[in-house]
Amino acid sequence: MIGTAVLGAGLVVGTILDKLIGQPDAAFVLDAIGWDATRFPVGVRRTDAGWSTDFNRNAYLPDDAFPLTFYVDIARPNNDGDGTTPATAKRSIHTAIAAANRAGRPARILIETEHGPYNRGDGFSNSGAVIPMQDIAIIPAHNGLPGEGRIVSGPFDRLGWSGATDPVYTNCCTTTRRDVARVFDVTQVDGFGNYREIGEENSAEAVNDGGGWFVDAAGTLYVRRHDDAVVTNENTRVFLNAANFKLTAQSGKLYLRNVDFEGGSAGDQNPFAVSGCLDTIVIAENCSFKYGGSSARLRDGALISGSSGLFAFIGCVSAANTKDGLNAAWSVDPERRLFMLTENCECFDNGRFGSASSNGLTGHGSSVHLDVNGNYHDDHGGEVRFIDTCRSAHFGTRAAFDQGDGDQTMTVGFNTSNAARMWLWDCTGEMLSPDDYSLYASSTNSPIRVRNYRDITGKVGTKGVSSF
Numbered sequence: 461m462i463g464t465a466v467l468g469a470g471l472v473v474g475t476i477l478d479k480l481i482g483q484p485d486a487a488f489v490l491d492a493i494g495w496d497a498t499r500f501p502v503g504v505r506r507t508d509a510g511w512s513t514d515f516n517r518n519a520y521l522p523d524d525a526f527p528l529t530f531y532v533d534i535a536r537p538n539n540d541g542d543g544t545t546p547a548t549a550k551r552s553i554h555t556a557i558a559a560a561n562r563a564g565r566p567a568r569i570l571i572e573t574e575h576g577p578y579n580r581g582d583g584f585s586n587s588g589a590v591i592p593m594q595d596i597a598i599i600p601a602h603n604g605l606p607g608e609g610r611i612v613s614g615p616f617d618r619l620g621w622s623g624a625t626d627p628v629y630t631n632c633c634t635t636t637r638r639d640v641a642r643v644f645d646v647t648q649v650d651g652f653g654n655y656r657e658i659g660e661e662n663s664a665e666a667v668n669d670g671g672g673w674f675v676d677a678a679g680t681l682y683v684r685r686h687d688d689a690v691v692t693n694e695n696t697r698v699f700l701n702a703a704n705f706k707l708t709a710q711s712g713k714l715y716l717r718n719v720d721f722e723g724g725s726a727g728d729q730n731p732f733a734v735s736g737c738l739d740t741i742v743i744a745e746n747c748s749f750k751y752g753g754s755s756a757r758l759r760d761g762a763l764i765s766g767s768s769g770l771f772a773f774i775g776c777v778s779a780a781n782t783k784d785g786l787n788a789a790w791s792v793d794p795e796r797r798l799f800m801l802t803e804n805c806e807c808f809d810n811g812r813f814g815s816a817s818s819n820g821l822t823g824h825g826s827s828v829h830l831d832v833n834g835n836y837h838d839d840h841g842g843e844v845r846f847i848d849t850c851r852s853a854h855f856g857t858r859a860a861f862d863q864g865d866g867d868q869t870m871t872v873g874f875n876t877s878n879a880a881r882m883w884l885w886d887c888t889g890e891m892l893s894p895d896d897y898s899l900y901a902s903s904t905n906s907p908i909r910v911r912n913y914r915d916i917t918g919k920v921g922t923k924g925v926s927s928f
Contacts, residue, residue: 486504486505486506486853486855486885487503487504489504489853489883489885490502490504490830490853492851492853492881492883493828493829493830493851493852493853493881493883494797494828494851495799495828495830495853496797496799496828499770500770500799500801502514502515502801502830504830504832504855506855506856506885506886510833510856510886511832511833511855511856511885511886512803512832512833513801513803513830513832515772515774515801515803517715517743517745517772517774520713520741520743520770521595521597521713521715521741521743523568523597525566525595525597526566526567526568526595526596526597527565527566527567528560528563528565528566528567528568529544529567529568529569529570530543530544530550530556530559530560530567530568530569530570531543531544531545531546531548531549531550531556531569531570531572531601531604532549532550532551532552532553532555532556532569532570532571532572532578533546533549533550533551533571533572533575534551534552534572534575534576534577534578534582535551535572535574535575536549536550536551537551538551539551539552539555542559543555543556543559545604546603546604549572551582552578552581552582552583552586553569553571553578553582553583553584553598553613554582554583554584554585554586554589554590555590556569557569557584557590557591557592557596558590560592560593560594560596561590561592561593561594563594564594565594566594566595566596566597566712566713567594567595567596567597568596568597568599569596569597569598569599570599570600570601570604570605570606571598571599571600571601571611572601572602572603572604573600573601573602573607573609573610573611573718574602574603574609577612577613577614577616577722578611578612578613579613579614579615579616579617579618580614580615580616580617580700580702581617582613583613583614583615583704583705584613584704584705585703585704585705585706587615587702587703587726588702588703588706588726588729591706591707591708591710591711592707592711592712592714593710593711593712594712595712595713595714596712596713596714596715597714597715597716598611598714598715598716598717598719599717600717600718600719608718609718610718610719610720611718611719611720612720612722613704613705613719613720613721613722614697614699614704614721614722614723614724614731614751615641615699615700615701615702615703615704615723615724615725615726616697616698616699616700616722616723617637617698617700618693619635619636619637619681619693619698620635620636621633621635621690621691621692621693622634622635623690623692624690625690626682628664629664629665629667629668629682630668631667631668631669631684631688632664632667632668632682632683632684633682633683633684633690633691634680634681634682634683635680635681635691636679636680636681637676637679637680637681637698637700638676638678638679638681639676639700639701639702640674640676640681640698640699640700640701640754641699641700641701641702641723641725641753641754641757642657642660642699642723642751642753642754643657643658643660643674643683643696643697643698643699644656644657644658644696644697644699644751645657645658645672645685645686645687645695645696646694646695646696646697647695648686648687650809652779652780652808652809652838654750654751654779654780654809655697655750655751655780656672656686657780658672658673658674658683658685658686658696659672659673659674660673660674660675660755661673661674661675662675663675663677664677664680664682667682667683667684668682668684670684671684671685671686671688672684672685672686681698683696683698697722697723699722699723699724699725699751699754700723701725701726701754701756701757702724702725702726703724703726703729703733704721704722704723704724704729704730704731704732704733704752705721705724705731705732705733706729706732706733706734706735707733707734707735707737707740707742707767708735708736708737709735709736709737709738711734711737711740712740713740713741713742714740714741714742714743715742715743715744715745716742716743716744716745716747717744717745717746717747718745718746718747719744719747719748720747720748720750721747721748721749721750721761721762722750722751723750723751723752724752724753724759725752725753725754725757725759725782726757729759730749730752730753730759730760730761730762730763730781731749731750731751731752731759731761731762731781732744732747732749732761732762732763733762733763733765734763734764734765734767734771735763735765735766735767736765736766736767737767737768737769738767738768738769738793738796739768739769739796740767740768740769740770741769741770741771741772742764742769742770742771742772743770743772743774744762744772744773744774744776745774745775745776746774746775746776747773747776747777748776748777748778748779749761749762749776749777749778749779749781749785749786750777750778750779750780750781751780751781752781752782752783753781753782753783753812753813754782754813755782755812755813757782758782758783758812758813758815759781759782759783760778760781760783760784760785760786760787760810761778761779761781761784761785761786761807761810762776762778762785762786762787763784763787763788763789764787764788764789764790764798764800764827765787765788765789765790766789766790766792767790767798768790768792768793768796768797768798769798769799770799770801771788771798771799771800771801772800772801772802772803773786773800773801773802773803773805774801774802774803774804774805775803775804775805776802776805776806777805777806777807778805778806778807778810778820779806779807779808779809779810780809780810781810781811781812781818782810782811782812782813782815782818783810783811783815783818784810784818784819784820784821784822784839785807785808785810785819785820785821785836785839786800786802786805786807786820786821786822787819787822787823787824788800788822788823788824788827788829789823789824789825789827790824790825790826790827791824791825791826791848794826797826797827797828798825798826798827798828799827799828799829799830800823800827800828800829800830801829801830801831801832802821802829802830802831802832802834803831803832803833804832804833804834805821805831805834805835806834806835806836806837807819807820807821807834807835807836807837807839808820808835808836808837808838808839809838809839810839810840811839811840811841811863811865812840814865814866815840815841815865816841816865816868816869817841817842817845817865817868817869818839818840818841818842818865819836819839819841819842819843819844819845820834820836820837820839820843820844820859821834821836821843821844821845822842822844822845822846822847823846823847823850823852823880824847824848824850825848825849825850826848826849826850827850828850828851828852829846829850829851829852829853830852830853831844831852831853831854831855831857832854832855832856832857833855833856833857834854834856834857834858835857835858835860836857836858836859836860837858837859837860837861837862838860838861838862838863839862839863840862840863840864840865841862841864841865841868841869841871842862842869842870842871842872842873842875843859843860843862843872843873843874844857844859844873844874844875845872845874845875845876845877846875846876846877846880846882847876847877847878847880848878848879848880849878849879849880850880850881851880851881851882852880852881852882852883853882853883853885854874854882854883854884854885854887855885855886855887856885856886856887857884857887857888858887858888858889858890859873859874859887859888859889859890859898860873860888860889860890860891861890861891861892862891862892862896863892870897870900871891871893871896871897872896872897872898872899872900873889873890873891873897873898873899873918874887874889874898874899874900874908875897875899875900875901875902876901876902876906876907876908876924877902877903877906878902878905878906879905879906880906881906881907881908881909882901882906882907882908882909883908883909883910883928884899884908884909884910884911884913885910885911885912886911886912886913887910887913887914888913888914888915888916889913889914889915889916889918889920890915890916890917890918891917891918892917893917893918894917894918894919895918895919896918896919897918897919897920897921898915898916898917898918898919898920899913899915899918899920899921899925900920900921901921901923901924901925902924903923903924904923904924905924906924907924907925907926908924908925908926909925909926909927909928910925910926910927910928911927911928
């Protein structure tokens with residue numbers, strides 16, 4: 461065991477070995493986790509400003525990799541245009557994806573952000589009916605040119621609110637809608653800056669007597685907002701049990717920028733789901749994955765499952781989902797691996813409805829993870845947790861204020877179990893209680909190696925933990 465064992469709260473722990481000085485790119489840690497530097501070269505460096513990588517999406521999916529361009533603008537009256545110019549733009553994102561599928565060539569899809577969110581019928585999949593079959597780049601646009609706006613899309617509809625309250629339950633507004641997943645007030649935010657959730661009750665009477673509740677009563681949706689305002693599509697968003705965005709075994713490579721995936725809970729789908737894609741590349745920059753799942757369907761914000769290749773999340777946020785924030789699972793073929801890169805990502809307030817072990821960042825199977833400057837906090841059931849035979853390296857990452865899951869699993873910051881292995885360099889753990897562990901290896905078979913680990917509040921387990 462190299463270095464000093466980690467002991468107690470408030471300690472800065474780690475021993476710098478002479479032979480490692482002069483290796484600021486931490487290449488030896490990437491070697492240790494089995495990162496495929498031949499296929500997916502990436503350097504990790506520490507400067508006075510902190511940790512960063514030299515990852516460049518253009519090395520994998522440059523603009524010239526997408527010879528076709530299709531345009532989307534929800535202000536268009538229909539999808540009759542061919543989508544090849546701003547003047548003939550498609551109204552719906554999924555019709556542009558379908559056009560690229562028919563063309564049989566990689567395509568860049570420019571989506572106008574000025575004219576409002578893209579609901580279920582105009583969103584990515586039309587409730588799962590359309591899946592990209594080509595290499596696709598999703599880019600925000602303004603006036604037909606690439607822009608920096610936000611693309612907002614999810615399984616919500618424009619519902620037929622009457623503009624008045626119900627004649628029987630006079631504190632409620634009603635509309636015809638069944639299979640509702642979750643409801644949110646989009647004019648107010650909670651303490652985390654997310655839409656304020658309108659909770660689920662079991663009867664119209666309970667909704668009427670309370671405040672900030674809804675019920676899906678056999679096809680009639682009753683909603684009473686916290687502020688008792690009349691419900692409209694502009695102030696209230698109703699997410700359905702329907703798919704948002706997914707890739708399957710037939711899909712190509714994917715690049716996304718500035719997309720807000722809101723809601724998604726159909727079948728095994730999440731706000732963002734990749735399943736069964738082999739030897740692919742998915743890159744998401746400055747995207748968010750929020751409000752996934754329902755009380756009956758617990759879902760992650762972004763789930764990569766049964767897929768191999770490179771999955772890079774740069775500057776992304778995953779929050780207010782009913783299960784994990786970012787989750788990767790691979791156990792299909794030992795000759796292939798799932799490599800996941802997260803840089804400057806934040807996951808928080810994930811876990812709802814009694815969900816156990818709802819983590820900010822997690823990995824299963826034999827997936828390999830490189831995490832730089834992560835910020836995982838206020839989740840429910842462990843902030844950064846890796847199991848099975850996962851390998852992960854974390855540089856400058858913070859795990860803080862795990863809220864717990866009602867004692868179903870350990871309240872913890874960084875955690876490994878089974879035969880997972882984790883490396884932490886300049887990472888920080890901070891718990892709500894000094895009796896909880898900010899860092900804990902469940903056994904000596906799941907070791908955690910640390911350098912300059914700072915435990916602000918909480919305990920640090922010594923079993924299986926050592927410095928490098």
